[in-house]
Amino acid sequence: xxxxxxxxEAAIANAHRLLxxxxxxxxxxxxxxxxxxxxxxxxxxxxxxxxxxLYDPELAALAIKQSRGDLIEAVFLLRAYRTTLPRFGYSExxxxxxxxxxxxxxxxxxxxxxxxxxxxxxxxTHRLLDPELAGDHPVAEPVRGEAPSEKAxxxxxxxxxDGLIEENLPSEEDSDVADITxxxxxxPLGRDAxxxxxxxxxxxxxxxxxxxTQRGYARSHPxxxxxxxxEVAVEMVLPELGFAVCIGxxxxxxxxxxxxxxxSAKVPPQFTTGYGLVFGQAERKAMAMALCDRALRAAxxxxxxxxxxxxxEFVISHSDNVQATGFVEHLKLPHYVDxxxxxxxxxxxxxxxxxxxxxxxxxxxxxASREAAE
Amino acid sequence: xxxxxxxxxxxxxxxxxxxxxxEQTKRMIRRAILKAIAIPGYQVPFASRExxxxxxxxxxGVQVTxxxxxxxxxxxxxxxGADDTTNAVSIRAFFAKVANVATxxxxxxxxxxxxxHRIPETKLSAGQVLVYQVPIPEPLRFLEPRETETRKMxxxxxxxxxxxxxxxxxxxHGEISTxxxxxxxxxxxxxxxxxxxxxxxxxxxxxxxxxxxxGAGREKRIYAVPPFTEVVSLDFEDHxxxxxxxxxxxxLCAAENVYLDEVVLDDSGxxxxxxxxxxHCEDRRAQGHRGEMAxxxxxxxx
Amino acid sequence: MVHAAYExxxxxxxxGSQGLFRTLMDAMARPGTVHPVTTLASPPxxxxxxxxxxxxxxxxxxxxxxxxxxxxxxxxxxxxLGFHAGAPVTGDKAAADFAVxxxxxxxxxxxxxxxxxxxxxxxxxTLIIAVEALTGGDLMELEGPxxxxxxxxxxxxxxxxxxxxxxxxxARFPRGIDLIFAAPDAIACMPRSSRIINQPGV
Numbered sequence: 085x086x087x088x089x090x091x092x093e094a095a096i097a098n099a100h101r102l103l104x105x106x107x108x109x110x111x112x113x114x115x116x117x118x119x120x121x122x123x124x125x126x127x128x129x130x131x132x133x134x135x136x137x138l139y140d141p142e143l144a145a146l147a148i149k150q151s152r153g154d155l156i157e158a159v160f161l162l163r164a165y166r167t168t169l170p171r172f173g174y175s176e177x178x179x180x181x182x183x184x185x186x187x188x189x190x191x192x193x194x195x196x197x198x199x200x201x202x203x204x205x206x207x208x209t210h211r212l213l214d215p216e217l218a219g220d221h222p223v224a225e226p227v228r229g230e231a232p233s234e235k236a237x238x239x240x241x242x243x244x245x246d247g248l249i250e251e252n253l254p255s256e257e258d259s260d261v262a263d264i265t266x267x268x269x270x271x272p273l274g275r276d277a278x279x280x281x282x283x284x285x286x287x288x289x290x291x292x293x294x295x296x297t298q299r300g301y302a303r304s305h306p307x308x309x310x311x312x313x314x315e316v317a318v319e320m321v322l323p324e325l326g327f328a329v330c331i332g333x334x335x336x337x338x339x340x341x342x343x344x345x346x347x348s349a350k351v352p353p354q355f356t357t358g359y360g361l362v363f364g365q366a367e368r369k370a371m372a373m374a375l376c377d378r379a380l381r382a383a384x385x386x387x388x389x390x391x392x393x394x395x396x397e398f399v400i401s402h403s404d405n406v407q408a409t410g411f412v413e414h415l416k417l418p419h420y421v422d423x424x425x426x427x428x429x430x431x432x433x434x435x436x437x438x439x440x441x442x443x444x445x446x447x448x449x450x451x452a453s454r455e456a457a458e
Numbered sequence: 459x460x461x462x463x464x465x466x467x468x469x470x471x472x473x474x475x476x477x478x479x480x481e482q483t484k485r486m487i488r489r490a491i492l493k494a495i496a497i498p499g500y501q502v503p504f505a506s507r508e509x510x511x512x513x514x515x516x517x518x519g520v521q522v523t524x525x526x527x528x529x530x531x532x533x534x535x536x537x538x539g540a541d542d543t544t545n546a547v548s549i550r551a552f553f554a555k556v557a558n559v560a561t562x563x564x565x566x567x568x569x570x571x572x573x574x575h576r577i578p579e580t581k582l583s584a585g586q587v588l589v590y591q592v593p594i595p596e597p598l599r600f601l602e603p604r605e606t607e608t609r610k611m612x613x614x615x616x617x618x619x620x621x622x623x624x625x626x627x628x629x630x631h632g633e634i635s636t637x638x639x640x641x642x643x644x645x646x647x648x649x650x651x652x653x654x655x656x657x658x659x660x661x662x663x664x665x666x667x668x669x670x671x672x673g674a675g676r677e678k679r680i681y682a683v684p685p686f687t688e689v690v691s692l693d694f695e696d697h698x699x700x701x702x703x704x705x706x707x708x709x710l711c712a713a714e715n716v717y718l719d720e721v722v723l724d725d726s727g728x729x730x731x732x733x734x735x736x737x738h739c740e741d742r743r744a745q746g747h748r749g750e751m752a753x754x755x756x757x758x759x760x
Numbered sequence: 761m762v763h764a765a766y767e768x769x770x771x772x773x774x775x776g777s778q779g780l781f782r783t784l785m786d787a788m789a790r791p792g793t794v795h796p797v798t799t800l801a802s803p804p805x806x807x808x809x810x811x812x813x814x815x816x817x818x819x820x821x822x823x824x825x826x827x828x829x830x831x832x833x834x835x836x837x838x839x840x841l842g843f844h845a846g847a848p849v850t851g852d853k854a855a856a857d858f859a860v861x862x863x864x865x866x867x868x869x870x871x872x873x874x875x876x877x878x879x880x881x882x883x884x885x886t887l888i889i890a891v892e893a894l895t896g897g898d899l900m901e902l903e904g905p906x907x908x909x910x911x912x913x914x915x916x917x918x919x920x921x922x923x924x925x926x927x928x929x930x931a932r933f934p935r936g937i938d939l940i941f942a943a944p945d946a947i948a949c950m951p952r953s954s955r956i957i958n959q960p961g962v
Contacts, residue, residue: 092542092543092544092546092548093547093551095544096544096547096548096551160508160512164508164509164510166508167507167508167509168478168480170472170480266505268504268505268678268679269678270503271606272606273603275514299596363734380560395604397604397606401605406508406512406513407513407676409512409513409515410512410513410676411513411676413512413514413595414515415517417535417545418538418543418545419575419654420719421538421539421575421655421656422575422637422639422656423636424656424718424719425637425638425656425657425658426716427720428637428702429635433631433635436632475774476774476775476778477778481773482822484777485777485819485820485822488785488817489818489886490882491785492784492785492788492818492938493882493884493886493938494882495906496788496951497934498953500882502882503880503882525770526778526782527778527866528775528782529775535955551918567953568832584790609879612879612881613877613879614878616928618948645953647933647934669785669789675807681787683905684788684789684905684906684953685790685906685908686904686906686908687905687906690770722806755820
């Protein structure tokens, strides 16, 4: 066996060596541990798990370290690893109603069963840089309350009792839930496939689109019905047992937007919902996702499609930051063969243009001399 | 999973399957390839996987190659016609590592040639498979961005929009101003994107003896042109399709009727034109052909 | 006879599948050409070894397989397919990704299988017809993509009225089924793009 070797290989090897050195930084400073990243940059880890579609804080921390803190690169690393993992099956739907709640806020009721719970939020922090954090000051123990005695009903369940909000009916028993990691997307998508795509979609892209709906590009009168963050059990039916067993717990952020709906000939006026569900603590993403989900339901609800956020092909085809990064950055690969073809064409067209101009000037000159002669 | 990183050991390459992809993924891609061959020029959707290189960098071609390659194969990878461009080097190294296959730069010796942007100058033969890396597989995409619409157009053989676009070119520029990714009609049925090869290469696709496979990873499509298949570049009777011509031979090997790269030599307009297909050029020089700048430092740099 | 289901798979499934697929790809790309194959799989009696190996190399839990009634009733074959490929057997021709015809002497309605749609012509059944040999039958002359001029092939036996059935299949292009002839020692293919240009047996 022989292997073709050319100069490019040495260049690539050297580049990777330099990258490794830059990643490590000043060798006299201790290296970051995965525990530090997972523990102290937890929201970055959560974002990488969400958009990387793999719930594993330790691997996400490794990806962040390997990518030098470039979160989209970290998402890519996690996705490329995920795709090689064997697939054992699908979990049962998680029950967010039974979530062990760490944070729960509703903007539509002053109080509600289970109460409002601020939890670990940046909300109401004054955004003043804190010099104490430059060091390692001791931190006060968090205050712990009693576990709530009443179940924290989801706001949608409260409203559903009065028929004020659309029912979220589960899809038919037999129908398989879409899996966008196993089949090519086929537009128009079902809401299941769409929500999956949004859940792994780029936070910045969805944020901008969600924001655009608030500014009038497909306004949907949103209210933050409820945002809840906490752990849920993941259950799976094992064929050998024939019933569901808990295989672990994951932290999720769920957002239910409550939106106006005027009703139609068949349906009386009621509220509709947009839904967001993301791994980890990712409130901004979950809210943006819910706004986009609602906007993308335009066709289903008989609304006019007038704005970018309502355009399913546009939104979903461009929401994946691993795809977008790859294609934007591929422009740095050599394109000189095609550029040569364009160069040749532009040169030829310029020559023809100049020739035409020259002929034109000649005609004008001839006309002028003729005029002068007359 | 945690144990793997707790021991500080990155997963060894040996823990990946032969040719990287798992067997279920390979079967899925192989089924798509068979359908693609049966319907020449039709884009078969496939569940493209995330690969360990970025989308847009050849993930479609890499998945096709990974699904077909075996231990007996000899692989050549080119980008811009050259074996030593960095992405070609990187993809070749990937397969040498994960499939342990022999690699070559020689077109004649290869059983699989993965390419980006060029078709080799040497005529391909029956035992060879040419795998194209495709960024945007849909030839109608720049006329109609919606997949739902372009799919209908293909279904109904409704290609009027493409002819209108080409004719508008003629009206504006006096000629069709598409110089690469020039659309072709396959076997009189499907309009197909030949990938961003210069239109110079289009005639090589027509009735080629080699099987041609096209992989678009990000766009999740595979398509094919079987051997001896009609591949006709779209044109008009009064404006027939023409390929690029160069008014000089390769400066290194004196080859004519090949595609040339323009190399900038200095900042005062100095240029040289050399073969884009590096193997073809080396081969000719080995046979004693010498261009007007043979012996130029660029020759050893290549 | 449970053990029969666990035996007779590929000795090396990764390279066995790859090798057989390359033969199939080449055969599909060059319709009518005959490609020798070595025995890779030993399915239970009723399914020939080549057809069995093709199923193992292309089918899994994501593909449904339709079997001719005799085969479908053969529990050993079903269990073998289930164990080695994990492929579900379907009774609905129009829903089958693959179909195995083990008794090609019978009438066959190609139009009853999945033919794909104009938008998605790839969503069609691939038929595997188990034949005794790829020579010795009525000579069919083929034209189409993958063929330099024309090529002759004479699989034996063929379903009665096959030429007319194929003409109808060809007329549906780009919809239609694709066909793999599986003899014990060789493979040949006829994708939907191939045309039969003579009247075999006439």
